[in-house]
Amino acid sequence: MKRLDFIRQQLASQALAVCQTYLPNGRRNGQYWVVGDVDGNPGRSLYVRLTGRAGKWTDSATGEHGDLLDIIAHNGRHSSFSDTLSEAERFLSLPRLLNTVPVPSQNSDRQDAARRLFAASQPLKGTAAALYLQARGLTDVLQYDALRFHPKCYGRSGSSQRHIYPAFIAAITDLRGDLTGVHRTFLSLSEPTKAPITEPKRSLGRxxxxxxxxxxxxxxxxxxxxxxxxxxxxxxxxxxxxxxxxxxxxxxxxxxxxxxxxxxxxxxxxxxxxxxxxxxxxxxxxxxxxxxxxxxxxxxxxxxxxxxxxxxxxxxxxxxxxxxxxxxxxxxxx
Structure with a gap:
């Protein structure tokens, strides 16, 4: 049991590297690695936590959940759990050339960045975000304090290339009303639709x-x-x-x-x-x-x-x- 606990702890401490190795068709999205399923197919329904309870994953399409050993087992099609443990130990013995999980202070940095972005945003009235919402049949929602607009919002596409688009900004808050993050819908420069990028909707923060x-x-x-x-x-x-x-x-x-x-x-x-x-x-x-x-x-x-x-x-x-x-x-x- 001590061996198993140690392996799980070591894998969790290198959750991002595990995901990059065994789920290469996925991509990082904030505090999660996002991919299609536990077999590593492209998509966005399976989320692997990279911080906190790192390595825990949930597939929102199937309800399945597990840890990094399950991912390694699926990837290797192992016939026994001992094969999975052996593969995990092999992985842990390799030099770490891939990115590591961010330290907790970086999570706070993302929350601070979210707060700065929301503070720099403006009310919706008369903006491209208002036109976008109108095109979605939402004509009487401009009064909400949680919704704002930013004319030049930075983001990254699927290839990690940086881009700048106007964005519809929404405040993410906890039960006390404290802002923990923001949701960004990047908008087209020419029409009231989402921007022509791989992931026009992204979140920042917790x-x-x-x-x-x-x-x-x-x-x-x-x-x-x-x-x-x-x-x-x-x-x-x-x-x-x-x-x-x-x-x-x-x-x-x-x-x-x-x-x-x-x-x-x-x-x-x-x-x-x-x-x-x-x-x-x-x-x-x-x-x-x-x-x-x-x-x-x-x-x-x-x-x-x-x-x-x-x-x-x-x-x-x-x-x-x-x-x-x-x-x-x-x-x-x-």
Whole structure:
């Protein structure tokens, strides 16, 4: 057991190097290595932590999870666990030529960079971000303090080449309201769409457990994956506080307020959305919170809003609410 614990600890301390070696089709995204699946296929559903509980991974599409030994086992198609341990020891004996995991102070640096970026951003009105949101059917969301615009935002593409684009900026905050990161949607220079780069949506700072918040939750909260999905629903149901966790994996691990009684989970109509619902709803139940699904007709609620219009979408959303939440607080008190 001591040997096994030692190997796991050593692998975790070199999590980035392990990922670069055994999951070379992936790429780093902040505090995670992102790839398609445990076999290393290209994609974005499997997240490997590079800091904190380094080496722990979750596949948001399948619900699978594990550690770096599982990744090494899948990669080598090993017939026994002893083969996996031997391969891990072989890897650990190699000189480290690949990048190492950043020290904790660099995590703080990313949070500081996120705070500086948000402070340097401007209100949405009259900006390219407002036009982008309008093209997504979101015409009445410019008032939120969590949303801003930056005319020249730096980022990196899949080839790590630096680029500058205007960006729609959203503040990621914890339950206390402290800013832990920002979400950036890089925008095209010529039309109200995302920029023509590999990953036009990127986050900076700490995301796990946190999200982009609209309103202060007390007894009820609406939580969803995508920012535009949550904005669509909150624009239709503005009396229900909402939070966008930004990915299915982060939705499943969202931190919940201690005062919460009902949690509406706006799940996407795909496998990752179902997995997020299963995980978060189970955790809510253990906390004494009633989980309630909000399921769109199409892939997500923004697709519904664009395809079917405001009246149809609000009718579908309200039909899935508990009776107590079907009207605003003002209407209920009158």
């Amino acid at each position: 995301m796990m457990g946190h999200g982009v918040r609209f309103g202060i939750a007390n007894d009820v909260l609406l939580a969803g994956e995508g920012l535009e999905t949550v904005l669509s629903l909150h624009s239709l149901l503005p009396w229900i506080p909402a939070v966008a966790a930004l990915t299915a994996t982060h939705l499943a691990r969202l931190e919940l307020p201690s005062t919460l009684a009902r949690l509406y989970i706006a799940r996407d109509n795909d496998k990752a959305g179902l997995t997020a619902w299963n995980t978060l709803s189970s955790r809510a139940i253990t906390l004494g919170v009633q989980p309630l699904p909000l399921i769109p007709r199409l892939k997500d609620w923004n697709d519904d809003l664009l395809c079917f219009g405001r009246d149809h979408t609000i009718a579908l959303a309200r039909s899935q609410l508990a009776f107590i939440d079907k009207a605003s607080k003002a209407a209920r008190s009158s």
